[in-house]
Amino acid sequence: MAHLASFSFTSSPSNSASSLSPLLQSHQQPHLSSPLQDTLINIDNSATMTNSYKYSVLLPTYNERENLPVIVWLLTKTFQENNINYEIIVIDDNSPDGTLVVAEQLQKIYGEDRILLRPRAGKLGLGTAYVHGIQHATGDFIFIMDADMSHHPKFMPEMIRLQQAKNLDVVTGTRYAGNGGVYGWDLRRKVISRGANFLASVLLRPGVSDLTGSFRLYRKEVLSRLIESCISKGYVFQMEMMVRARQFNFTIGEVPITFVDRVFGDSKMGAMEIVSYAQGLWKLFVAV
Amino acid sequence: MTRATEAATAIGILGTIYLALLFQWLPITLPPTIQEFILPVLPWWVLVTFGAYSLGNIGYHVMTFRDCPEAYDELQVQISQAQNDLRSKGIGL
Ligand SMILES: Nc1nc2c(ncn2[C@@H]2O[C@H](COP(=O)(O)OP(=O)(O)O)[C@@H](O)[C@H]2O)c(=O)[nH]1
Ligand SMILES: [Mg+2]
Numbered sequence: 407m408a409h410l411a412s413f414s415f416t417s418s419p420s421n422s423a424s425s426l427s428p429l430l431q432s433h434q435q436p437h438l439s440s441p442l443q444d445t446l447i448n449i450d451n452s453a454t455m456t457n458s459y460k461y462s463v464l465l466p467t468y469n470e471r472e473n474l475p476v477i478v479w480l481l482t483k484t485f486q487e488n489n490i491n492y493e494i495i496v497i498d499d500n501s502p503d504g505t506l507v508v509a510e511q512l513q514k515i516y517g518e519d520r521i522l523l524r525p526r527a528g529k530l531g532l533g534t535a536y537v538h539g540i541q542h543a544t545g546d547f548i549f550i551m552d553a554d555m556s557h558h559p560k561f562m563p564e565m566i567r568l569q570q571a572k573n574l575d576v577v578t579g580t581r582y583a584g585n586g587g588v589y590g591w592d593l594r595r596k597v598i599s600r601g602a603n604f605l606a607s608v609l610l611r612p613g614v615s616d617l618t619g620s621f622r623l624y625r626k627e628v629l630s631r632l633i634e635s636c637i638s639k640g641y642v643f644q645m646e647m648m649v650r651a652r653q654f655n656f657t658i659g660e661v662p663i664t665f666v667d668r669v670f671g672d673s674k675m676g677a678m679e680i681v682s683y684a685q686g687l688w689k690l691f692v693a694v
Numbered sequence: 695m696t697r698a699t700e701a702a703t704a705i706g707i708l709g710t711i712y713l714a715l716l717f718q719w720l721p722i723t724l725p726p727t728i729q730e731f732i733l734p735v736l737p738w739w740v741l742v743t744f745g746a747y748s749l750g751n752i753g754y755h756v757m758t759f760r761d762c763p764e765a766y767d768e769l770q771v772q773i774s775q776a777q778n779d780l781r782s783k784g785i786g787l
Binding site: 604694 | 696751752755756759766769770773776777779780787
């Protein structure tokens with residue numbers, strides 16, 4: 407657990423965090439170091455949220471016709487029950503299965519102020535989908551999650567609470583700590599996941615337990631800043647976001663999440679992914 | 695400093711100290727057991743220890759990787775709730 411123990415952002419305040427401060431000063435206090443142990447305490451779940459911020463959810467979709475309605479239903483349910491002001495931005499890359507048609511139907515049900523459609527003409531990849539989505543986001547905070555239901559909205563209120571309690575810049579879901587976990591992974595996938603995460607934690611020492619996860623809450627300006635400075639693609643992109651966040655002295659908290667492998671549709675995790683992961687990791691080791 | 699330069703610096707410094715001790719470049723006399731028996735095999739010992747630590751770490755975390763069937767069951771129920779509700783609102787599923 408050596409890499410977990412090092413979870414604190416106490417590096418000298420010399421670097422680039424200061425260049426962002428004019429933007430953040432309005433609602434940001436000096437960066438505090440926060441041991442992981444602190445950030446993992448379970449916060450009372452029952453209280454409803456009284457919070458005037460707006461939360462934008464970026465949902466990139468590619469062939470998610472079956473998943474999208476259910477995830478949107480779960481999202482709206484969670485936000486309504488917790489009194490959270492929200493918008494859901496669907497970034498569909500012209501999915502051949504007609505995801506966009508379903509998205510339009512959902513927009514009719516939930517309203518154009520709640521469901522925003524920002525489609526693109528072709529499959530341009532996840533990284534640029536976030537760039538595209540954030541340009542249209544009107545929220546103060548941004549949630550990034552997959553649309554395949556492997557990320558469950560029930561964890562969002564807790565992520566928000568942790569963000570508020572500690573005034574954090576980033577809250578990331580972790581499958582690897584506390585009560586986090588996975589469903590539907592065989593031994594091989596677990597070994598790959600753990601090995602990849604161990605390698606990354608040794609080389610990059612990022613201070614978070616789940617580097618490749620992509621269920622996260624960001625302060626909007628922080629996300630823009632991070633996306634701007636990131637150079638990687640694919641799985642490594644999520645990792646770089648955390649490494650850059652550490653580099654810029656942003657504060658990060660973790661909330662344990664359960665990850666249920668997608669029920670509808672196919673996931674991609676083959677030898678090619680492993681090779682490109684290793685290459686991307688090496689690039690980050692040398693560059694950050 | 696990038697993580698790579700940090701690592702290179704640390705390895706460079708430790709490596710130099712090690713070589714200096716091994717080849718007795720410094721006016722320091724170490725006990726003969728250290729000089730003759732420990733120093734020559736120290737790098738291998740470090741390598742093996744690190745390898746064992748890595749395997750142990752990964753193995754431990756794979757073994758303690760929590761399975762969450764309850765999350766799957768909950769999701770299944772919610773999926774059918776959502777589908778029923780959405781169908782009643784006119785979405786073709
Ligand atoms: N807009 C857009 N979304 C994508 C693209 N590739 C994947 N996605 C979406 O990104 C999320 C994660 O993709 P997924 O295939 O589940 O990746 P995995 O979980 O890493 O295997 C899902 O919501 C996908 O629909 C893409 O090229 N464009
Ligand atoms: Mg997925």
